[in-house]
Structure formats: C-alpha cells, structure tokens
Amino acid sequence: MTTTCIPIKNVTTTDTAAAAKRFPLDQWYVAGFSSEFTDKPIARTFLNQKVVLFRTGEGQVAALEDRCCHRSLPLSCGTVEGTGVRCGYHGLLYAPNGQCIEIPGQERIPSKAKVKAYHVIEKNQIIWIWMPRDEAADPNRAPPDYPFHDDPRYKFGSGNYHYQSPWQLIHDNLLDLSHLGYVHLLTIGGDAKLHMNAPMKVTSEGDHVKVVRLMPDSSPPPTYRKAWPFGEKCERWQEIEFDVTHLRIWTGAVEPDTDAIDDPERGGFHMRGFHGITPETDETCHYFWSMSSTKHPDMPENIDAVIQQTAFTFDEDRTIIEAQYRNMLEFGEKASWIDIHVDAGANRARRIVADLIKKQAPAELSGS
The missing domain is CATH 2.102.10.10 (Rieske [2Fe-2S] iron-sulphur domain)
Known part of the structure; x- marks a missing residue:
C-alpha cells in the first residue's frame, strides 16, 4: 500500500552538537x-x-x-x-x-x-x-512509566496537535492552571477568582517540578457535572508534575464530606492528563495528549463526552498560545514580560531546561 508523501516546510536537519545548544x-x-x-x-x-x-x-x-x-x-x-x-x-x-x-x-x-x-x-x-547527546551511546535509563493507560479503573482517549509556537510556551500554560477560569469557561473552568486565589504549593527535586492547588468549596464546572452527579459544591484539586519531556496533570473532585482532597487514595472524579511536549523546530512543536478518567456507576456513558470536552479545551489552549507567540514575534524585543504569583512553577521549569542546555552545549557553541 502506498502512502502520501507530505513535504515538511521550514524544517532543517541539524547535527547533535547544534541540537545541544537548543534542547x-x-x-x-x-x-x-x-x-x-x-x-x-x-x-x-x-x-x-x-x-x-x-x-x-x-x-x-x-x-x-x-x-x-x-x-x-x-x-x-x-x-x-x-x-x-x-x-x-x-x-x-x-x-x-x-x-x-x-x-x-x-x-x-x-x-x-x-x-x-x-x-x-x-x-x-x-x-x-x-x-542522545552521543549518537553512539545507548540510553542510560528506561522511559518513564505511565500506568493509567493500562489501569482498568480508567478509560482514556488521546490525540496530538502541531503547534506554531516554541515548546516551552506550552509548559508555561500547563504549569499554571489559573487560566482555566478565563480560557475554559464552558468545560473545565470554574470560578476564576477561586483559581487565582487558591494557595499554590510549588516544589522541585532534580529535574522535576510539582505544583499543587487545593480548592475546597468549589462549584463543579460543566465537564465535571457531565461525568459525576455533583451537587452545588465539590472539593477540587489540581496536581501538576513537570518532567523535561512531558507533564502529568491529575485533576478532579470529590463530593463534600467524603474523601479528603489531599488523600493519595481519594476516590471521586479523576482526570489524569498526559502531556508529551516534543520540540519539532525552534519555533514549532508536537503536543501528544491523553486523558484518562474514572466513571461513576450511575453515569458510565459520559466518559466519551469528557474526552471530547478535553480535546475542546486543548483547541482553546492552542488558539491562545499561538496568538501569544504571534504577538511576541510582532512586538519583538518590546515584548518584555513581568511575573505574577501564578508563574512560580513555570519559572522553575524554564530554569531546569536552561541549566540542562547550558551543561551539555559544546564549548564552541555556548561561548565559554
């Protein structure tokens, strides 16, 4: 069977030494x-x-x-x-x-x-x-584990996007879920003020960053209501784990007066998102995503709708991020940034990536 040959525009193949300066x-x-x-x-x-x-x-x-x-x-x-x-x-x-x-x-x-x-x-x-940094060397460790794709408690769907933006803009977006209340009003959003004011705990170890938000007394957003028989309120959480090549985001909620939202074994409605962010070029990237979700026994058919709504939220994110990057190009050096409190996780992740690149770049490329 033949396949269509699709040319790739604006892509140049670089050697490993050059890649070491960029990624x-x-x-x-x-x-x-x-x-x-x-x-x-x-x-x-x-x-x-x-x-x-x-x-x-x-x-x-x-x-x-x-x-x-x-x-x-x-x-x-x-x-x-x-x-x-x-x-x-x-x-x-x-x-x-x-x-x-x-x-x-x-x-x-x-x-x-x-x-x-x-x-x-x-x-x-x-x-x-x-x-690899050294093309002749074998991998020095196994790929990460992600057991939720094979866990019978979850059903998952997946997809991929091509972004006209650098990969780290997506890191920034995923490490700061305060934007949910503004960008995703029709799906996983919720009270914007609650998102912005919820205490945020940011920790890091080695090349990993973790961001945790606990939001008790939340109003369930539309996606949650479609998947779980919540009443007027729920106890909601957001846990984000950053790795250099992917992020794992565990969000969800329990009904009031049931499980504690900081209990690792809590039940309720779970959405476990996998986000593989792989650079394509300096200015474009791949975004491979999946969403694994639990199902309520009284609402078992709503998982497909949850996965469809998840894809819709990623459409919204891509619109925002690509518009952001176009504006950055238009404004050039004038597009300086200020930081606010929600940027703590993203800033730590950027420092990790920058340090890794600095350590591996050949001396003739790094200017040292």
Whole structure:
C-alpha cells in the first residue's frame, strides 16, 4: 500500500552538537501513541531532526532518519513491509536498525548503505524516542512509566496537535492552571477568582517540578457535572508534575464530606492528563495528549463526552498560545514580560531546561 508523501516546510536537519545548544538531550521524548502506527510510515521532525516512524509486520516500532542513503528521498514516502520500510524511489529496503537489507536488482549491498537509527520503546501505549547527546551511546535509563493507560479503573482517549509556537510556551500554560477560569469557561473552568486565589504549593527535586492547588468549596464546572452527579459544591484539586519531556496533570473532585482532597487514595472524579511536549523546530512543536478518567456507576456513558470536552479545551489552549507567540514575534524585543504569583512553577521549569542546555552545549557553541 502506498502512502502520501507530505513535504515538511521550514524544517532543517541539524547535527547533535547544534541540537545541544537548543534542547535537552539524553532524554526520552514522546514520538506518538501506539494506536497511530499501523501499516504506513509516519514522518515527524523532532528537535530539528527529520524522522520516519513505522511498525513492522512483526509489530516492532522503529524510527530512522527520514532519508534514503541512495538519492535522499524521504523514506516516509515509501511503504512498510514485514521486515522494514522500503524507499518509494528505487526500492531499497531498510531494517529497523537502519541497515539496508535489499537493493532490487543488485545482490551486493554496500556496507555504507544505511541510515541513522533511533532507539524507540513502546510502553503504556506511548511511543518514546531517545534523543542522545552521543549518537553512539545507548540510553542510560528506561522511559518513564505511565500506568493509567493500562489501569482498568480508567478509560482514556488521546490525540496530538502541531503547534506554531516554541515548546516551552506550552509548559508555561500547563504549569499554571489559573487560566482555566478565563480560557475554559464552558468545560473545565470554574470560578476564576477561586483559581487565582487558591494557595499554590510549588516544589522541585532534580529535574522535576510539582505544583499543587487545593480548592475546597468549589462549584463543579460543566465537564465535571457531565461525568459525576455533583451537587452545588465539590472539593477540587489540581496536581501538576513537570518532567523535561512531558507533564502529568491529575485533576478532579470529590463530593463534600467524603474523601479528603489531599488523600493519595481519594476516590471521586479523576482526570489524569498526559502531556508529551516534543520540540519539532525552534519555533514549532508536537503536543501528544491523553486523558484518562474514572466513571461513576450511575453515569458510565459520559466518559466519551469528557474526552471530547478535553480535546475542546486543548483547541482553546492552542488558539491562545499561538496568538501569544504571534504577538511576541510582532512586538519583538518590546515584548518584555513581568511575573505574577501564578508563574512560580513555570519559572522553575524554564530554569531546569536552561541549566540542562547550558551543561551539555559544546564549548564552541555556548561561548565559554
């Protein structure tokens, strides 16, 4: 089966040394979800590097440099076969390790007939790709765990967006949920004043940041009412965990006078969001999201509506963030920022990313 070859505009492939000045390396980034990979190659760019992803007939997910070593046609313009991906120009067949294993009409395969291969692992229905500082080195740790995709207590839906904005603007947005009361009034919003005034606890350890807001005596927003038989009030929480390549956001509520909202084993309505933010270029990025939610026994069919509403909130976020970035470009150096109290988590995350880049950048690029 053939696949449509879609050109990627405004994308340049950089070497690892240049990438080290722009993005944290030696990291597992999100490359997609398991459900996306069927019988066609997928072209994506990660950290300015063009990649083709595919699932072989044996079920293995692989990632190669998106370039045939013969005449440089993107391998994503080709087809997936049982043992690899075949170039759509002259039929060279590549195995998941990047080695050419067949040249039609030619018995001898040159040793140089190969392309760069990336380490990829499929775990919890997420595809992770290792973006290394040293291309010859193997990953030094396993990808993160995200058990909620496989937890029978939850049902989840997923999707992905392409953003015309740098990746860290999305970090800023997700680490500060005070915007819910202004941007998401029809879904997961709620009382804007309550969001802005709720005590916010920000902690960090290593390369991780955690932000917690507890909001007792809240009015359930529309999405919550669709999924759970709340009355006029609920006890609401927001817990955000930042990792360099993704965020985990646990929000939800319990009915008054039931479980404590700081009890790790609390029941009630849960929304566990997974947010894989992977840079495409310096100015664009991928956003791979999923939402896992619990269901009330009296309202079991409302989970699909919750997932649809979640996707709608991400549409709203993308509109805001892309408009923000366009304005930043228009105003240029005039677009200076001030910080307010809700920015504490986002600022810590930016410092972590900046420190990682500074530590890894080669001396000739970092100016030291």
